[in-house]
Amino acid sequence: MQDKELYQHILGLSSPWTVRDVKLDMENQEIRVQVDHPRGTRFCCPECQQDLPCYDHGEERQWRHLDSCQFKTILFARVPRVDCPKHGVRSVSVPWAEPHSRFTLLFERFAIEVLQMTQTVKGAMTILRLKWDATWHIIERAVARGKARKQPLPLPRIGIDEKAFAKGQSYVSMIYDLDNSTVEAIS
Ligand SMILES: [Zn+2]
Structure with missing residues (x-):
């Protein structure tokens, strides 16, 4: 081949x-x-x-x-x-890919799965070989997808996770829809 x-x-x-x-x-x-x-x-x-x-x-x-x-x-x-x-x-x-994204849909989906599995955003960034800006960009897009998909139904499976970044000095909470690999909210 x-x-x-x-x-x-x-x-x-x-x-x-x-x-x-x-x-x-x-x-x-x-x-x-x-x-x-x-x-x-x-x-x-x-x-x-x-x-x-x-x-x-x-x-x-x-x-x-x-x-x-x-x-x-x-x-x-x-x-x-x-x-x-x-x-x-x-x-x-x-x-x-979605419009304006620098990543394919499959990469974005994989990145969100890695973020779900790792203790820290930094850990995910190392595995994915991504810089912070790019990682944040992927998270924001996943949030946008989650919002766009909002339906009156309750979320089937939700994961809530606290991610440390910047050497553990700050935390970001991420709420996932585990079935669709979307991020529902971050704070
Ligand atoms: Zn037209």
């Missing part, structure tokens, strides 16, 4: 997205996966879902994905934009 095909499978990419290139960067211990779509692919407006031709592409973006063995795995792509008659020029949604 070729590396491109292998990554196509393990990333779970679906049409129209394919792996164009896989590069191993030994110096930075990274695998860099270039993701692309065929010419002429049509995309939906992210607001109204109207099917439209590709207008142009934004700057190349990158998303941290789950590691491949000990290597950080980074997805690279230029996100297509559509020119919607109603909503103007908009970047389309990509299936592997």
Whole structure:
């Protein structure tokens, strides 16, 4: 199996997205996966879902994905934009990440699971090889997901956890919905 095909499978990419290139960067211990779509692919407006031709592409973006063995795995792509008659020029949604995130959905989910399991945020940061800002960004996004999913039903399983950060001088309380890997609240 070729590396491109292998990554196509393990990333779970679906049409129209394919792996164009896989590069191993030994110096930075990274695998860099270039993701692309065929010419002429049509995309939906992210607001109204109207099917439209590709207008142009934004700057190349990158998303941290789950590691491949000990290597950080980074997805690279230029996100297509559509020119919607109603909503103007908009970047389309990509299936592997939420808008504006620097991480794939799978990485964010894994990071929240690690945060749930570790005694301290610092411990999770070490395992995930993340800086504080990036970790906080992931927690905030999980909180946003938890809020967006608010339903009148009570939460099925809740975890409450106190995390120490900054060498144990401060604590942050995190309330999790354990079934959906979302963070319900932090204080
Ligand atoms: Zn639209």
